[in-house]
Amino acid sequence: MAIGFKQPFLLDPEVVFLNHGSFGACPRPVFERYQAWQLRLERQPVAFLDPDRGYAAWMAETRAALSAEIGARADDIAGFTNATSALNAVARSLPLAAGDEILTTDHEYAALDKTWGFVAARTGARIVTARVPLPLTDPAAFTEALMARVTDRTRVLFLSHITSPTALLFPIEGAVAQARARGIWTVIDGAHTPGHIPLDLDALGADFYAGNCHKWLLTPKGAGFLHVRPEQQALLDPLVISHGWQPDRSAPGPFGGTAFVDAMEFQGTRDPSAWLSVPEALAFRTAQDWDGIARACRDLATGTGDRIAARTGLPPLSSPDLRAPQMIALPVPECDVMWLKTRLYDRYAIEIPVLRWNGQAIVRLSVQCYNTPEEMDLLVDALAELLGLPVAA
Ligand SMILES: Cc1ncc(COP(=O)(O)O)c(C=O)c1O
Incomplete structure (x- = not known):
């Protein structure tokens, strides 16, 4: 099932919206x-x-x-x-x-x-x-x-x-x-x-x-x-x-x-x-193949998480089955989390939460039906550039 259908959503097309988790997003018919x-x-x-x-x-x-x-x-x-x-x-x-x-x-x-x-x-x-x-x-x-x-x-x-x-x-x-x-x-x-x-x-x-x-x-x-x-x-x-x-x-x-x-x-x-x-x-969900969409979102979140972990060298917080299917918390190297969040938005128009939890800097990625693999590439590249991450082995 292909995802990336943005058309029904009212989200600002200028923004790479990777934060469905905070307040959701509502499609036009709803x-x-x-x-x-x-x-x-x-x-x-x-x-x-x-x-x-x-x-x-x-x-x-x-x-x-x-x-x-x-x-x-x-x-x-x-x-x-x-x-x-x-x-x-x-x-x-x-x-x-x-x-x-x-x-x-x-x-x-x-x-x-x-x-x-x-x-x-x-x-x-x-x-x-x-x-x-x-x-x-x-x-x-x-x-x-x-x-x-x-x-x-x-x-x-x-x-x-x-x-x-x-x-x-x-x-x-x-x-x-x-x-x-x-x-x-x-x-x-x-x-x-x-x-x-x-x-x-x-x-x-x-x-x-x-x-x-x-x-x-x-x-x-x-x-x-x-x-x-x-x-x-x-x-x-x-x-x-x-x-x-x-x-x-x-x-x-x-x-x-x-x-x-x-x-x-x-x-x-x-x-x-x-x-x-x-x-x-x-x-709205019933009218789509929602199970297929959810699976595709989960796979995209998992793949992106794996790519970022390969660059940071930091282990995941859980096994894949004990993680939210469409949301993943990615540990990143020590940084000023407010600086990183602001730079991601100002330089790449990426809206994504960056937070500190129990001393660990975390980027929390949400993947919803309107997101695309290209947006994931942009996130990986942006984090690599801003945090100076090495190329994956
Ligand atoms: C785990 C958890 N509980 C509660 C809330 C609060 O949701 P609301 O502001 O809609 O009450 C949130 C919001 O993100 C949340 O992540």
């Missing part, structure tokens, strides 16, 4: 559907935002379409603007107390580290950060490294499914199962997974799983979700108490959803157009 929803909202806001005149049913249609994609029951997911707000709802709802422990890793997204830090400061709970053994090659070693840090005070296990700074695909299944068996709440940050890897959230069995649709599922910005196991739904407070909330959490919600769904989805006046565009994004 963006047009989004704008059609916005126009409809603006033409008759009162009718649009009346739950009984279509709004609640449209929200439910998105839940139904998305739930089939992620292996969940539609009543167990609620729409959120993004994964951060979904995870905030969880972190701020759990009844933690002084001395409780929140177990996490050294690969988490910085904003969520702040969220848990905030919660810990408020409650007196303690953050315990497990170091994941690198290179990550063995799911059992991953599970072991985490479970070795569990104590009788551990209340929460918080893990990314695909990590942000290191683009690893954490093999979370074993840790989720073992933590749940010990009565520990399992909270998973799946910001990068919907549309990127196959998901079966019911089979995974995490208590709370948040995801974004605006990254790899190709929706406009502002579409995410929270999946909560039915047993845990009554525990959750929405971040905003509004018309959708009611004190009796066992009664159906006021707008035809469950108490959980209505409390999370109806939180004051807002524009739900990005969320309502999820079915169109799913249809």
Whole structure:
């Protein structure tokens, strides 16, 4: 399957866009559907935002379409603007107390580290950060490294499914199962997974799983979700108490959803157009040979990673199976990461994240259907020139 189809995308053609991972990119038909929803909202806001005149049913249609994609029951997911707000709802709802422990890793997204830090400061709970053994090659070693840090005070296990700074695909299944068996709440940050890897959230069995649709599922910005196991739904407070909330959490919600769904989805006046565009994004992917595209993207990412590693001589952070398929973190020699990022953009128009993680300089490459082998060549040459990399042996 050939990739490199840029035409449906709205990205600036002057930019070599190698950072799908940060905020995604939305193809034109999906963006047009989004704008059609916005126009409809603006033409008759009162009718649009009346739950009984279509709004609640449209929200439910998105839940139904998305739930089939992620292996969940539609009543167990609620729409959120993004994964951060979904995870905030969880972190701020759990009844933690002084001395409780929140177990996490050294690969988490910085904003969520702040969220848990905030919660810990408020409650007196303690953050315990497990170091994941690198290179990550063995799911059992991953599970072991985490479970070795569990104590009788551990209340929460918080893990990314695909990590942000290191683009690893954490093999979370074993840790989720073992933590749940010990009565520990399992909270998973799946910001990068919907549309990127196959998901079966019911089979995974995490208590709370948040995801974004605006990254790899190709929706406009502002579409995410929270999946909560039915047993845990009554525990959750929405971040905003509004018309959708009611004190009796066992009664159906006021707008035809469950108490959980209505409390999370109806939180004051807002524009739900990005969320309502999820079915169109799913249809866009279905209309292509998406499995073939995803395979081609993964192969291009792997090949480019191999070429850069051959020039830097630095080993990969994981085996290929424990890496995000379309995103790869490439260790590069010691450098000023801001300088490198700016030079890549100013001199080559390459938009790509360059970051420092645990002391290591990293370039994080994303490959999406609009990228080309020529763009990969440009990246390899640009890095070689800027970092003075030797020619591969
Ligand atoms: C692992 C991870 N979690 C959470 C987020 C936050 O996503 P959002 O800003 O859409 O909430 C990101 C964003 O890149 C991420 O990489």
